[in-house]
Amino acid sequence: MGIAGIADKAFYGCKGLTSVTIPYCVTNIGDHAFFDCINLTSVTVKAIEPPTIELSTFNNQHNATLYVHKGYKAAYQAAKGWKDFKEIIEKKMGTQQ
Numbered sequence: 001m002g003i004a005g006i007a008d009k010a011f012y013g014c015k016g017l018t019s020v021t022i023p024y025c026v027t028n029i030g031d032h033a034f035f036d037c038i039n040l041t042s043v044t045v046k047a048i049e050p051p052t053i054e055l056s057t058f059n060n061q062h063n064a065t066l067y068v069h070k071g072y073k074a075a076y077q078a079a080k081g082w083k084d085f086k087e088i089i090e091k092k093m094g095t096q097q
Contacts, residue, residue: 005051006033015039022046029053040064043085046093048072050079061085069093 003023008030011017019042020034026047031054034040040060044067045051058064058081066085068076073090076082 004028006030008032009035011037013037018042020044022051024048026051029057032056034058034060036060043067044093045076045082048075050076050082053081055081057081058084065089067091 004025005028006022006026010030010033011020012032013036015036015038017034017037018039020040021044022029024046029051035056036059038060040058041064043064046069048069061084064085066076066082066088068088068090070090070092073088076088082088
């Protein structure tokens, strides 16, 4: 078991944050959770289904690469907010833990 969500404004303004890995168990990421993280360039999401996010969860995604499970790129390309990343790359990830 783990966290089910990331709270609103959890990492708001963390200018030192350059990459983040979101675990399998996260199903929801709050409003402005990664807003103004201007140096964030890499986001890895281990969840198969795209977690629910707000359009203002990120504001630097046009400069960031999103890494998702191999075979699930289309799901993220179709999901609100996730489709706005500069690039979405599939990669093989370990088993769910």
